[in-house]
Amino acid sequence: MFVRIVKMHFQEDQIENFLANFDTVKEKIRNFEGNQFLELYQDKHNPCVFFTYSYWQxxxxxxxxxxxxxxxxxxxxxKILFSDKPEAWSVDKIVSLP
Structure with a gap:
């Protein structure tokens, strides 16, 4: 298993469109073969920045x-809602504490 992290910068006036679209597809992504986990985060200081964390088999x-x-x-x-180029990382989890 590994973790995929994607950082996305959205145009401020497109945030609601992104969230509405994500709400309609999140279950499909989560149920895609090999996906074990999916979460969406929003930066506390810059509301235009979001991250997805997903675990893949x-x-x-x-x-x-x-x-x-x-x-x-x-x-x-x-991608048409972005204000900047997205960044993505595939990482291995080293330590996990409950």
């Missing part, structure tokens, strides 16, 4: 999602 699962019709639709509707 394998890199192949993430790649299958990134090549899916679902991702193409979600990303196509999301």
């Amino acid at each position: 394998t890199e192949e699962n993430l790649e299958a999602y990134r090549n899916s019709a679902l991702f193409k639709k979600v990303w196509g509707e999301t």
Whole structure:
């Protein structure tokens, strides 16, 4: 399992559009094969900055999602709302405390 972190900067007037769209697709993303966890965070000091954290069983699962019709639709509707280039990291969890 590994963690995928995506940082996104949105145009201020597009935040509500992003949140509405995310609400309609979050369950589909979460139920995509290999996805084990999905959360959305908003920066406390800059409300235009959001992060998604998702846990994936394998890199192949993430790649299958990134090549899916679902991702193409979600990303196509999301990227037009950005104010800056998104950043993404795939990381291995080293320590987890309950």
